Amino acid sequence: MHAVTPQPAASLRDQVSAAEWQTRVDLAACYRLIALHGWDDLIFTHISAKVPGTEDFLINPYGMMFHEITASSLVKIDLAGNKLMDSAYDINPAGYTIHSAIHEVRHDVACVLHTHTPAGIAVSAQTQGLLPISQQSLFVLSGLAYHAYEGVALNHEEKARLQADLGENGFMILPNHGLLTCAATIADTFLMMFTLQRACEIQVLAQGGGAELIMIPSQILAGAKAMAAGVTRNKQGLGGQLAWPALLRTLDQRNPGYAV
Numbered sequence: 001m002h003a004v005t006p007q008p009a010a011s012l013r014d015q016v017s018a019a020e021w022q023t024r025v026d027l028a029a030c031y032r033l034i035a036l037h038g039w040d041d042l043i044f045t046h047i048s049a050k051v052p053g054t055e056d057f058l059i060n061p062y063g064m065m066f067h068e069i070t071a072s073s074l075v076k077i078d079l080a081g082n083k084l085m086d087s088a089y090d091i092n093p094a095g096y097t098i099h100s101a102i103h104e105v106r107h108d109v110a111c112v113l114h115t116h117t118p119a120g121i122a123v124s125a126q127t128q129g130l131l132p133i134s135q136q137s138l139f140v141l142s143g144l145a146y147h148a149y150e151g152v153a154l155n156h157e158e159k160a161r162l163q164a165d166l167g168e169n170g171f172m173i174l175p176n177h178g179l180l181t182c183a184a185t186i187a188d189t190f191l192m193m194f195t196l197q198r199a200c201e202i203q204v205l206a207q208g209g210g211a212e213l214i215m216i217p218s219q220i221l222a223g224a225k226a227m228a229a230g231v232t233r234n235k236q237g238l239g240g241q242l243a244w245p246a247l248l249r250t251l252d253q254r255n256p257g258y259a260v
Contacts, residue, residue, distance in 0.1 A: 187240030
């Protein structure tokens with residue numbers, strides 16, 4: 001049986017605004033960066049980005065691997081889940097539930113990123129959640145929420161509970177499920193996931209060593225938000241824009257072709 005190669009989507013560059021096209025390019029790059037770091041889960045997680053100036057958002061075509069996604073293959077939907085442009089692909093129904101829930105109420109958020117990494121799920125399955133044992137965890141703990149597992153996110157009644165649990169936070173751990181970040185830019189959202197993922201990896205490695213762990217003192221934790229702001233905040237946002245150009249250079253070397 002021969003493998004079927006997905007047909008490249010016809011370019012939408014001339015059919016959308018310049019702002020939407022740039023968002024499509026950055027979101028496609030984000031998908032490929034997740035694949036490049038090994039944080040994808042075949043076709044089963046999702047990243048969304050709001051179309052500038054609208055309540056609509058872009059999400060992955062359900063059935064494409066993250067390393068295959070291009071700017072033109074992303075699916076545009078409204079908050080009700082209706083496709084707004086022709087696409088041969090549907091969207092992940094669980095992805096719709098999670099992302100629409102956040103975009104409905106967090107008007108400060110332009111991007112939502114959700115993963116199922118082994119380290120992330122391992123930490124999410126621990127009763128104490130993320131422990132204050134690394135500098136990376138310090139940044140996350142400055143704005144971390146939890147949302148209890150309710151099964152595969154197909155029940156739209158769960159949306160209100162997810163919204164309430166997230167509140168104004170940018171980091172979320174979904175127990176028995178995975179990780180989520182959201183922010184005002186795609187670059188910031190990716191950087192936040194990098195930090196959360198790294199904090200989880202460090203925790204699992206430290207626990208695997210079997211020795212007693214050193215917790216960051218409570219007085220340092222109390223100043224976590226101020227320290228995070230002092231290190232990462234700049235006029236562009238949370239610091240993602242500082243790393244984003246270098247990330248794109250790496251992607252252009254290793255997996256080009258997303259900006260079509």
